[in-house]
Amino acid sequence: MLSKRVIPCLDVRNGRLTKGVKFQGNVDIGDPVASARRYYEEGADEIVFYDITASAEARGIFLDVVERVAAEIFIPFSVGGGIASVEDMRAVLLAGAEKVSINSAAVKDPALVGEGAAAFGSQAIVVGMDVLAVPVSETIPSGYEIVIHGGRKRTGLDAIAWARRCEALGAGELCVNSIDADGTKDGYELRLTRAVVNAVSIPVIASGGAGHPRHMFEAVDVSAHGGGASAALIASIVHYGEYTIRQCKEYMAEHGAQVRLTW
C-alpha cells in the first residue's frame, strides 16, 4: 500500500529562504540547500520549493539552487512559483526537479496543464489551487472559489469544477491550499480537502493550516471524518523546530496512517 506523504515546503527568494528554518537544537539556516538536506535526512517524502522571486535575474539563482538540491537529496522534489510556460517547466526539470507546480498560470492559460503533461508526462505536473470559502452561489455551487496572486484576486471559478477540469487537462496531482486555514495552525480545511478528493481520482495534497501532527493525520485520514488526502504539505510546524518530521510521522502512524518510517 502507498504511504501517505509528508512534504515540507520551502519558500525561496533570491536563492535564500524567506524565513529562516530553525531545527531542533536551534540551528538557524537561511540556505535552502542545507535545509532541504536536513529534511531529507529527517524523513521527508518529498520537498517543495516555491520561488517567490520576481526578477528574471534572480531566476538563474533559483535554478542554481534546484541543481544543488538535486545533487544532494535523493528523494523527489517539486518546484513552483514563476512557471508560466513549457520552457519554464523544462528548465526546472532539467535542473533536477521531478515535478513542477503551476498555480495562477494554469488559471490564466489552462492549456498549459495539457502542454506540460504532453511534454513531460502527467506525473510531472502538479496544479496548485488557492481556495477561498465563499457563500454558495450559482457560479460557485461548492462554496469554494479559486483565487490567484496569493489570494488577492478572485477568479469566479468553482474550486471543485476547476479540480475536475485540471484532472481532465492532464494534471497528475493537485495541491489544495485553503487560504482561510493557511497560517492559522488550527488544522487543514478538511471539508474542502475531502470534497476535492471525492471529485477527482488523481492524488490530492492538503495544504494550509498544519499546527500539530494531529492535523496532518486528519488530512490523510481515509475515514469519513478525515480529508482522505494522499499527502500533507507542511511549513511552519517544522520550520521553527516545534516538531521534527519523524515526530509528525510517528504520530500519524500511531493513529493508523500508513507512513514511511525507515529511511
Place this chain on the structure above:
Amino acid sequence: MLAILDYKAGNQTSVRRALEHLAIPCEITADAERLKNAWGIIFPGVGAAGQAMTALTESGLDDTLRQAVAVGQPLLGICLGCQILLTHSQENQTHTLDILPGLCRCFEDGLRQEDGSPAPVPHMGWNRLHVQAPCRLLEGVEPDAEFYFVHSYYVEPASDLVIATTRYGRGFCSLYGRDGLWAAQFHMEKSGRPGLTMLQNFYRYCQEVHHAQ
C-alpha cells in the same frame, strides 16, 4: 566505471547524480564501445515503451544490450528499463527486448488499496517490497524500507526470476532478475538511503566481476 545508457529516455541525469554522490565513477553514454568496456551498465528510462524501443532499435543499442547480457556484463534496468527487458509490453502493444521472458501489463481500472481507498493509476509514491528470494542488491536494506514508484504498467517476468513484490490494489513484481542481471520497477536513485544502498551493491558486484576477469 559504470555506463548509464543514453537513449534519450529521461532520468539518466538523476541516476548519474546519485552515483556521483556515492563517488562511483560513471558516465552517460550511447557509444557501443564505451558501453562494452564499462564494468556494468545501468539501463534507466521514463516514458513510453513504444518510443523507447524505437530509439533503441534505430540506434542499434538493443543489440549492444543483448550482447552485454550474453557475455555476462552486469546490467541493471530501472523503471522503463525494467519493463522493456522483457518480451512484450501492453503499452503501445510493443515487442520489447526479450532479454528475459515475461510481459508488461497495464494496471486494471477500479483497483482498491488495503484500506479501501481507490488505487488510481499511475502508482505514484512510496511503497514496500515483499522479498520472495534473496538478492545481493538488497544487502543492508531494512525489510520495511520503502521505495519511490511512478508507473502505470507492471512487469510479470517468469516466476523463477521474481525477487520482490509490492502491493498496490494487486500484488505485482517490483524487483526481478538473477545474479548480474537485475531490474527494478522503482526509482532507486530517488528512494533515499535504501535506494542508494542498492546502487552501491550493484557497483560492488560489478567491481567483483571486473576483478575476477
